[in-house]
Amino acid sequence: MNLQVLPRSLSVPFCEVSQRLGLPPILTYADAVLANWKKRDPDGNLELLLTFPGGESVRGFFMVTLLVELQAVPGLKSILDVINGICDNDVAVVTKALDVVSQAIDSMKQALKLIHEYVDPSIFYGIMRIFLSGWKDNLLMPEGLVYEGVQEKPMEFSGSSATQSSILHCFDELLGVQHDGSSAAFLRRMRDYMLPSHRHFIENISSRVSLRSFVLQQADERLTHTFEQCVARLVEFRNYHINIVTRYITIPASRARQLCASKQGLAEELDMIRKAPTALEERGTGGSGIMTFLKTVRDETKDTTITQCTNGNQVLPDSSMTDIQKAASELTIE
Numbered sequence: 001m002n003l004q005v006l007p008r009s010l011s012v013p014f015c016e017v018s019q020r021l022g023l024p025p026i027l028t029y030a031d032a033v034l035a036n037w038k039k040r041d042p043d044g045n046l047e048l049l050l051t052f053p054g055g056e057s058v059r060g061f062f063m064v065t066l067l068v069e070l071q072a073v074p075g076l077k078s079i080l081d082v083i084n085g086i087c088d089n090d091v092a093v094v095t096k097a098l099d100v101v102s103q104a105i106d107s108m109k110q111a112l113k114l115i116h117e118y119v120d121p122s123i124f125y126g127i128m129r130i131f132l133s134g135w136k137d138n139l140l141m142p143e144g145l146v147y148e149g150v151q152e153k154p155m156e157f158s159g160s161s162a163t164q165s166s167i168l169h170c171f172d173e174l175l176g177v178q179h180d181g182s183s184a185a186f187l188r189r190m191r192d193y194m195l196p197s198h199r200h201f202i203e204n205i206s207s208r209v210s211l212r213s214f215v216l217q218q219a220d221e222r223l224t225h226t227f228e229q230c231v232a233r234l235v236e237f238r239n240y241h242i243n244i245v246t247r248y249i250t251i252p253a254s255r256a257r258q259l260c261a262s263k264q265g266l267a268e269e270l271d272m273i274r275k276a277p278t279a280l281e282e283r284g285t286g287g288s289g290i291m292t293f294l295k296t297v298r299d300e301t302k303d304t305t306i307t308q309c310t311n312g313n314q315v316l317p318d319s320s321m322t323d324i325q326k327a328a329s330e331l332t333i334e
């Protein structure tokens with residue numbers, strides 16, 4: 001057996017720091033995105049603290065992800081207003097707060113579009129994914145990793161993935177999106193990779209109130225419409241994200257197979273894409289079986305809708321690559 005070992009000088013302090021933070025000893029989303037920035041100047045322009053091979057695409061990837069997080073902030077804050085509104089039986093307060101959530105999800109989608117401006121698919125596929133991947137459900141490291149001086153038995157941890165962001169977990173809990181089976185298990189496991197305060201916040205949302213029951217019970221037209229719009233926008237976000245995964249993983253994976261078979265293509269592209277381990281083809285950096293997982297989660301979101309088809313609020317698949325330029329002119333990273 002060919003065990004991979006992290007030397008004692010790294011593994012011992014890494015595990016100690018991780019334990020204090022309440023995080024597993026691997027690069028998590030909290031390390032790579034949430035805490036990986038500082039202000040470059042008083043105007044608030046940001047730069048990364050930690051980077052890895054992949055040049056400007058790495059910076060673009062983390063910065064765009066951070067922008068998506070930033071757009072979510074008003075929506076996250078409004079969750080408390082929704083909960084308080086339900087406790088006070090105040091339909092107007094709940095509707096207003098839910099409208100902020102809905103707008104936040106839409107802004108997140110606009111920010112997500114920037115990924116096309118700043119991240120090169122072959123660099124993401126060929127270089128970056130290796131650094132984001134972990135040692136669980138990874139055929140390249142089937143035994144996991146030995147943390148020397150910590151434990152003799154190898155340990156397995158998932159790589160960094162936005163599934164470890166608390167945002168969509170919060171919105172799912174608020175709207176009552178029910179995840180089942182392996183997708184639910186994967187999402188739940190990803191909560192172990194979040195900061196404990198984020199994890200507790202998510203758990204608190206669902207244990208407080210049921211927004212969906214409140215909406216059904218009140219049968220208020222505006223409230224129902226706003227709830228439906230939130231669900232529709234969450235589906236749209238997930239649809240757009242699936243498009244991204246197609247462009248950044250599915251297409252390069254099939255191009256890699258094609259190039260390796262024919263040995264033709266531009267030398268640079270060939271080299272970049274060939275570097276990508278075939279073992280990671282079907283896996284996200286978090287280790288999920290990509291498309292099945294993402295489409296299941298998207299469909300479970302659709303199922304949350306109260307009226308399958310509300311006025312002008314139908315959930316349509318989003319393939320609007322042409323919107324990217326528009327979004328980029330409104331939101332830029334400096």
Ligand code: HEM
Nearest residue numbers: 065068161162163168238245248284285286287288290297
């Ligand atoms: C090149 C860009 C991206 C690619 C290729 C990508 C790929 C993936 C993959 C493969 C998964 C499945 C879980 C896993 O195993 O990792 C996933 C999950 C997820 N990603 Fe991304 N992602 C990208 C950018 C982003 C960005 C910028 C965000 C925004 C914060 C994001 C948000 C999510 C969320 C929330 C999930 C969990 C699934 C869900 O709740 O719908 N992703 N991503």
